[in-house]
Every structure is written in structure tokens, then in C-alpha cells.
Amino acid sequence: MQERDLPSLLVFIITAGLPATLLLSVVGLGMGFLIGVALALIRVYAEEDISLLAQAYENLFRGVPVLVLMLLFLVSTGWPAFFSAGLALGLRSGAYQSQIVRGAILSVSESQMIAAYSIGMNRMQTARHIVLPQAFRLALPGWSNEYAVVTKDTAWAGAIGVLDMVKASDYLVFEDPVLFLPAILAITLIYFVLTYPITRYAGEVMSKRLRSLGLGGDY
Amino acid sequence: MSIVLDVRDVWKSYGELQVLKGVTFSVGEKEVKVVFGPSGSGKSTLLRCINMLDPPDKGEVLLKGQSLMEDGVNLTMMRARIGMVFQQFNLFSHLKALDNVTIGPQRVLGLEREEAVDRAHVAIEQVQMTDWIDHYPAQLSGGQQQRIGIARALAMDPDVVLFDEPTSALDPELIGEVLQVMLDIAQAGTTMIVVTHEMGFARAVANEMLFIDDGIIVETGTPKHFFTAPENERVRQFLHRLEVLYGGQESVEQ
Amino acid sequence: MVGSGDMHNLMPLQYGIVSYIDELAQAFLVTLELYFVGLVLGFIMGLTFAIMRQFGGRVLSRIATGYIEVIRGTPLITQVLLVYAIPVAINAAGIADLPLNWYFYYIDSQNRIAVTLNWPILASMLGLGINSAAYQAEYMRGGFASITSGQLRAASSIGMTRWQSIRYIILPQGLRRSIPAWSNEAAYLPKYTVVAIWVGVMEILNMSKTVIARTFLSVEMYLILAIIFFVFITAINKVLEITHSRTKIPGV
Ligand SMILES: Nc1ncnc2c1ncn2[C@@H]1O[C@H](COP(=O)(O)OP(=O)(O)O)[C@@H](O)[C@H]1O
Numbered sequence A: 001m002q003e004r005d006l007p008s009l010l011v012f013i014i015t016a017g018l019p020a021t022l023l024l025s026v027v028g029l030g031m032g033f034l035i036g037v038a039l040a041l042i043r044v045y046a047e048e049d050i051s052l053l054a055q056a057y058e059n060l061f062r063g064v065p066v067l068v069l070m071l072l073f074l075v076s077t078g079w080p081a082f083f084s085a086g087l088a089l090g091l092r093s094g095a096y097q098s099q100i101v102r103g104a105i106l107s108v109s110e111s112q113m114i115a116a117y118s119i120g121m122n123r124m125q126t127a128r129h130i131v132l133p134q135a136f137r138l139a140l141p142g143w144s145n146e147y148a149v150v151t152k153d154t155a156w157a158g159a160i161g162v163l164d165m166v167k168a169s170d171y172l173v174f175e176d177p178v179l180f181l182p183a184i185l186a187i188t189l190i191y192f193v194l195t196y197p198i199t200r201y202a203g204e205v206m207s208k209r210l211r212s213l214g215l216g217g218d219y
Numbered sequence B: 001m002s003i004v005l006d007v008r009d010v011w012k013s014y015g016e017l018q019v020l021k022g023v024t025f026s027v028g029e030k031e032v033k034v035v036f037g038p039s040g041s042g043k044s045t046l047l048r049c050i051n052m053l054d055p056p057d058k059g060e061v062l063l064k065g066q067s068l069m070e071d072g073v074n075l076t077m078m079r080a081r082i083g084m085v086f087q088q089f090n091l092f093s094h095l096k097a098l099d100n101v102t103i104g105p106q107r108v109l110g111l112e113r114e115e116a117v118d119r120a121h122v123a124i125e126q127v128q129m130t131d132w133i134d135h136y137p138a139q140l141s142g143g144q145q146q147r148i149g150i151a152r153a154l155a156m157d158p159d160v161v162l163f164d165e166p167t168s169a170l171d172p173e174l175i176g177e178v179l180q181v182m183l184d185i186a187q188a189g190t191t192m193i194v195v196t197h198e199m200g201f202a203r204a205v206a207n208e209m210l211f212i213d214d215g216i217i218v219e220t221g222t223p224k225h226f227f228t229a230p231e232n233e234r235v236r237q238f239l240h241r242l243e244v245l246y247g248g249q250e251s252v253e254q
Numbered sequence C: 001m002v003g004s005g006d007m008h009n010l011m012p013l014q015y016g017i018v019s020y021i022d023e024l025a026q027a028f029l030v031t032l033e034l035y036f037v038g039l040v041l042g043f044i045m046g047l048t049f050a051i052m053r054q055f056g057g058r059v060l061s062r063i064a065t066g067y068i069e070v071i072r073g074t075p076l077i078t079q080v081l082l083v084y085a086i087p088v089a090i091n092a093a094g095i096a097d098l099p100l101n102w103y104f105y106y107i108d109s110q111n112r113i114a115v116t117l118n119w120p121i122l123a124s125m126l127g128l129g130i131n132s133a134a135y136q137a138e139y140m141r142g143g144f145a146s147i148t149s150g151q152l153r154a155a156s157s158i159g160m161t162r163w164q165s166i167r168y169i170i171l172p173q174g175l176r177r178s179i180p181a182w183s184n185e186a187a188y189l190p191k192y193t194v195v196a197i198w199v200g201v202m203e204i205l206n207m208s209k210t211v212i213a214r215t216f217l218s219v220e221m222y223l224i225l226a227i228i229f230f231v232f233i234t235a236i237n238k239v240l241e242i243t244h245s246r247t248k249i250p251g252v
């Protein structure tokens, strides 16, 4: 990390740091999706005590800084920093995605479930064909938000040694602040380009479309 | 005439509130029964008890001689044989009109997609919605949504269809198209139990009318009986109020 | 990222986490400082941006929207690093000579210097406030937007000016209505105070690392740290819940 002029520093940030950022984001979101959907289904459909366990999981992972989770996994598993960071991001995102999906499931109108039972569907079929397809659409704005959260929070991984964009330049904070400023501005801009179009699209265009289909009056 | 549905001494309470206090009646094949009575008298509860969406506390419901309340009956398969049409339509908002109708035959009856679509087309034809099959519920008027709701029930080829005030959530100018469809399917021989205050409909097709108040059937009879000589004072008052509300052309003739 | 502060050198070498409890408590005070100042700063700025966005006319509302979207679209870490580095860079470039080497402190029970405020701490507070303001503004705006325009028309019908109706009609109701959503942010922010470690602040995480360097009890220390945050945030949630149930308007 000896880049001492801005162009080569930017190239280094993008070629060395950006892939880690993107990969961590995908891993965190994907793992969080699987955990989140499972937890949401448990909280809505499972027995009381199992549901309480799922709730405890949510509270736990929402109550601890993601960097502390990363450090904890790093020192307790002995895995490479990248895996510890991905694990922390995924487990924590699962807690948030569970809430997103659960909220969406609960906002599917009960009258449609009754209609489904009235044509002879059982609970499983009603969940599979009526509730979940609507819930997944209703969850889109929440998911786009979570995408932005996870993507931005990949930046914490630098603190446990993952070479992401911030890590690729942060040694300059103290060594060469004049060079550091434009570099960190560029990184900030890259994050904005990664997150804003998607949250904007899902937040506005998508919720408008959902409303026009009579879905998600509350979003 | 064979009995399709037999309701025997059905009781239902919600907590302290006793809603149904022993309701008994039966419906024969191709019969149309109209149920009416004051708001809160238990009409919707009665329909929900019939298809076990809300199982009764006591009593018996038999569909073609088979009890729905015995242990071990496959409730979902029995429900598939009892259609239901809702006041608020309750269409599946993520599905186009056609798929609202095919989903039952496909998922519950296990038909192939093409078979389900054929069946749906017949039902949709009956409710005159063929031009609208590609629309989502939110893109349809209330009357159109309710007609798809009726088609959804018909496509299951049910033994009996329950209607819970199917027109009372509609704007006045949309009521006619739904009533017309209901008249058509009644005349085509559909067995129906209809909760409604549309007395014109009752007069045209009801084999029998049941007046329910405070959880019991107070009086039964033909439309002619009710419109000429209702016995119970409460019935007379109720019909009179309907007349004041909706105009006299089709209710009480003293 | 720097890991060392003054205390690092002064700390006696001992084994067992319990023996560092004073240091950890001091560092936790810094964490609390970061949290409360960040939250209050975020509230003041957030309220300003929420009012600008909802009632500010075209230009002001654009500015507020831009601020909110840029901040929400970028990581807290780069925001704090920017706030920290701008004056440092100005000095390094020779443009000005901004005073950055001051600090406030107290002497602890063991006669050591405990820093309470210096430029890294202040920069972290500013960063947290700037960041939190964008989220708080959105929650408050949601509260303002939920108040019916009928009430605004009623206000002007009795002769209130625009500012008066905002001040006396919208704000009292809107702020109360945004409490549930705002509570999310209040419970979210404590976790993000650890951002200060990037600019070398000796807050609870940085101190934990120092303790680990001395004791090698890394898993234990991080577990304790996780529990500290969990308890802290659960307590904040409880306090907010109680506050909320006491400030409800009947029938709203
Ligand atoms: N799920 C329920 N829980 C509690 N009370 C109910 C429920 N459903 C209906 N009721 C009560 O039962 C009574 C009858 O309701 P309902 O059958 O809907 O009357 P109707 O359809 O004749 O207007 C009402 O007092 C209603 O409040």
C-alpha cells in the first residue's frame, strides 16, 4: 500500500477494495435472506416457544455492534477475516430481514386467507400460494433498504483487516491527509452510486407499482 | 329432492357472547335459501359455521349426509365442496382475475393447468367477465371483483355456494350486474344460501326465506309469505325499515 | 486506524479482565458521551432538515432532501473520517493553522489523565450527529406528514401564519407521532459509536482491544463487550417504551 498519487491510489481502491465490498455485500444479504425468511416463518407460523427463540435471536443480533460481532467471530473461529466479516454481516442481516419479512407477512390481509381456506386450501397452501407471494412483493422496499445498510456496513470489515475500499486508503489519514481527502471522497461517492439508485427505485417506483396493484397500502 | 346441506341445532359463542342459539334448517338440491335479519343477528357467523371456518360449539352440519364435525374428516376437502362469496370480495390481490379462479382447481383439486384454465373460462363466462381475465383485482370495479369472486367459487364445482351480503359493499349502480349473475346461476340450478337484503332477488328465486334474529331463526316461509303475511312483529318491523331505506317497489305488500 | 491512546502506556500489566474495570468504565463514559451528543446533535439538525424538507419551499426542501439522501446513501465511517480529516488536511496543506491539539481531561482515582474531549472525539460526535440527523429527519417528516391538511386549513382560518401553524399545530403533534419510529434510531445509534475507533478515540471497543493486548483474553473480552452493548441497548429500549406510553395523546 505505497500508492502516493491520487490516480494510482484510486485504481488500487477500485481493483483491490471494491471487489471485497461487493462480495461481502452479496454474502451478507444472501445469508441474511435465508436466515431472515426462516426466522420470519418461525415467528409467524411456529409454536410459541420456538417463536420466542427466534425473537431472542433478533434482539441479540440487533443489540450488538456489527464490528464487535466481526471481532468476536474472528477471534473465536480463527477463520480468515473475510469469512468472519461475512458471517457477522449475514447473521445480523438475518435479524433485520426477519423483521422485514414478518411485517410483510402480517400485512397480507386476513380476509384473503379466509377466502383461501373457503376454497379448500390448507394452511401450507395458503401460506405458499397466497401469503408469501404477496409478502415477498411487500418486502421489496424494506429489502432495498437493507441492501443499502449491508453494503454500507461492509466498511466495518476494514477494521478487522479485510482489504476493502476504506482499508485500502485509511493508512493515509495520519500519513498524508491531503491525499486522503480526495480518496475518501471518491470512496464515499462509490458507496452512494452503489446504494442510492436501488433504494430510490425500490423505495419510490416499486412502492408506487405495488400500490397500483392494491398491494402494500401501508408502504 | 335430495338434501345437500343439513344444519342441525348449531350453537356458537364468542367468549361471553352467545351468537347462535340453536339454528336448524336444510337445503335441497338446486334450492335457493335467502337468509335475512338485523345486523349483528349472527348471519355471517352462521355461514362461517357451515363451512367450518369457525367451527360451531355444538350441533351438526352435514354435507350430503357426511358430518363435517366428526373427528377425522378432511376439512379442507369438504370446504372445497362448499363455495363462499364474501361481502368484501376478498380476491387475491397478487393474482390476475383468471388466476384467482384457476388457483383453487389447480392447487386444491390438483387439476392440470390447461384443465383448470378451461374450467375457469366456463365459470368466468357465467359471470360475464371474459374480457377482464388479464386484470388485477385493483384494476376492476367492485361489481367486477365480486363477479370474479363468484366465478372463483363456481370453478370448484361446489355442492352449495354461500353468499354473505355479496352486494352490500357495492355502489348502487353496480349492484344490478352482480344480482343478475346471481339470478343466472340460480336459474342454472346452483344450490345457494344467500344472506342478503335485496328483496327483489329473494322474490325472484328464493325457494324459502329464513328470518334470523338474535341467533335464532324466528320465521321461515316463501317470499310470498313474507311479502304478504309475515307473522312475527319483529319481521314486519324489519321489512318495513327495509322498505323505508330502499324504497317500496320491491318489498312489503300489505 | 490507531489503537493506542495515552492510557495504553500508563496501564499496568495485569492478567484478568476484572483488573481493568476502571479503565473500561472510563472508556464507556466516552462511549456514552459520543452517544448522547450525537443523538442530541442529530435531533437538532434532523428537526431543522425535517422542517426544511416539509415546509421549506422548493429550494430549501431540495437542499434538505439532498442532504438526507447523500448521508443515508453513504457509510458512517467515511463520514466520520471526512469530518476528522478535513481540518487535518487544511493544516497539512498549509492553508490555515487550525488548533487540533487541545484536550479536556480529568484526573482519575489512580492519578492518571482521562481525556473527555479532543479533536478525534469531537469529530466523531459531529460525524455521528451529521449521520443521525438524516435518519431522524426522515422519521420526523413521517410524523409531520401524517397530520391532516384539514388541521392546517383550520389553523389559517383562525388567522395563524404559516410559521405559527407549524410551531403550534404541526410540531407538537408531529414530534409525538414520530416517537415510535424515532425510538428505532435512538436504539440504533449506540452501536455506531464504535466508529470513533477509526480516528483513535479511546472508547469502549478501543479500550477492550487494549485490555486484550494485555491479557490475551480476546474471546472473553469481546463477549463481555457484546453483553455490555446488548444490556445498554435493551435499557434504552425500555426507557423509550415507558416514555412513549406516558406521552400518548388520548384517541390518537
Ligand atoms: N370473531 C368474532 N369474535 C368476537 N365476536 C364476533 C366475531 N364475529 C362476530 N362476532 C359478534 O357476533 C355477533 C354476530 O355477528 P355477525 O355474525 O357478523 O352478524 P351479522 O352478519 O348478522 O351482521 C356480533 O355481535 C359480532 O360482534
Ligand SMILES: [Mg+2]
Binding pocket: B043, B044, B045, B164, B165
Ligand atoms: Mg354479516
